[in-house]
Amino acid sequence: MNENTVAFIGAGNMARCLIAALVKQGYPAENIIASNRNAAKLATLAKDFGIQVTEDNVHAAQVADVIVLAVKPQLMAEVCQAMLAGAPEIHEKLFVTVAAGLPVSRYREWLGDIRIVRAMPNTPAQIGLGVTGLYPSQCSNYEKSFVDQLFSGCGRNVWLDDEAQINHIIAVSGSAPAYFFYFMQAMQQQAETLGFSSEDAKAMVAQTALGAATLAAQSDLSFADLRAEVTSKGGTTHEAIETFRARELEQTVAAAMQAAIARAEAMASTL
Numbered sequence: 010m011n012e013n014t015v016a017f018i019g020a021g022n023m024a025r026c027l028i029a030a031l032v033k034q035g036y037p038a039e040n041i042i043a044s045n046r047n048a049a050k051l052a053t054l055a056k057d058f059g060i061q062v063t064e065d066n067v068h069a070a071q072v073a074d075v076i077v078l079a080v081k082p083q084l085m086a087e088v089c090q091a092m093l094a095g096a097p098e099i100h101e102k103l104f105v106t107v108a109a110g111l112p113v114s115r116y117r118e119w120l121g122d123i124r125i126v127r128a129m130p131n132t133p134a135q136i137g138l139g140v141t142g143l144y145p146s147q148c149s150n151y152e153k154s155f156v157d158q159l160f161s162g163c164g165r166n167v168w169l170d171d172e173a174q175i176n177h178i179i180a181v182s183g184s185a186p187a188y189f190f191y192f193m194q195a196m197q198q199q200a201e202t203l204g205f206s207s208e209d210a211k212a213m214v215a216q217t218a219l220g221a222a223t224l225a226a227q228s229d230l231s232f233a234d235l236r237a238e239v240t241s242k243g244g245t246t247h248e249a250i251e252t253f254r255a256r257e258l259e260q261t262v263a264a265a266m267q268a269a270i271a272r273a274e275a276m277a278s279t280l
């Protein structure tokens with residue numbers, strides 16, 4: 010499978026995470042090509058990972074066996090239509106898209122009756138600790154297993170039977186690293202208010218998050234039971250948790266996740 014050439018169309022944050030994971034898992038760098046409008050990003054990718062780079066999307070698509078679409082959803086129509094105009098034969102290749110919101114039906118309007126996997130990774134992919142939702146359409150078993158391998162270095166893959174679930178995965182894992190970063194940012198700010206240096210505050214918050222996440226991932230206990238282990242009756246944690254509860258943390262989290270889903274659904278109809 011490693012002999013397939015993989016082209017990334019759009020070489021921003023997400024493409025960089027995926028390329029980092031691929032190269033780390035031993036995918037041959039010479040079989041990866043990234044195309045981008047911004048030459049500076051390409052130079053950094055070439056230097057960091059030894060991959061091929063180009064500013065010509067059509068060239069990248071032509072030399073590839075698998076084309077990973079990684080531009081912003083708002084640019085996807087223009088990028089796909091320009092690629093197909095430059096190289097009509099590419100509609101025979103396997104496409105993977107990481108864009109939020111856009112359904113398979115839109116790609117078929119732009120590229121013809123293509124075989125495609127919608128993927129929803131997240132940024133911890135770059136250190137092999139990501140979650141990727143995958144929804145295949147008209148793909149062979151070989152193609153599905155190739156895509157599974159492509160994302161396996163990113164962390165955990167979750168294959169979906171229903172395309173609507175991709176929007177749910179956005180809320181649960183695609184967008185979710187940002188929720189945790191926001192929570193950690195708020196904690197760091199308060200730690201600094203308490204007198205810790207910015208460096209110490211960040212290190213303490215990150216280490217606590219790492220410890221809690223690792224413990225939760227390795228434990229058979231539920232999140233509620235793990236929380237109970239920390240919470241002494243009449244103690245400090247109880248006061249903190251009751252403050253979150255009084256300010257409706259659970260309802261806030263649910264509303265934020267529903268807002269992410271609603272945005273993805275709106276993108277499907279407006280882009």
Ligand SMILES: NC(=O)C1=CN([C@@H]2O[C@H](COP(=O)(O)OP(=O)(O)OC[C@H]3O[C@@H](n4cnc5c(N)ncnc54)[C@H](O)[C@@H]3O)[C@@H](O)[C@H]2O)C=CC1
Pocket residue numbers: 018019020021022023024044045046047050066079080081082084088107108109129130131132183184
């Ligand atoms: N950042 C994230 O956590 C995640 C992002 N995604 C999806 O990944 C896609 C890319 O997002 P990011 O990497 O965050 O954005 P980004 O803005 O970092 O990367 C997009 C790249 O596309 C390049 N570009 C713009 N027009 C182009 C063109 N005509 N041809 C070639 N390259 C062009 C830009 O220069 C930029 O480097 C989006 O569709 C997003 O929905 C999916 C999951 C997670």
Ligand SMILES: O=C(O)[C@@H]1CCC=N1
Pocket residue numbers: 109179183184
């Ligand atoms: O914010 C976004 O739209 C993208 C999709 C998931 C994470 N980032």
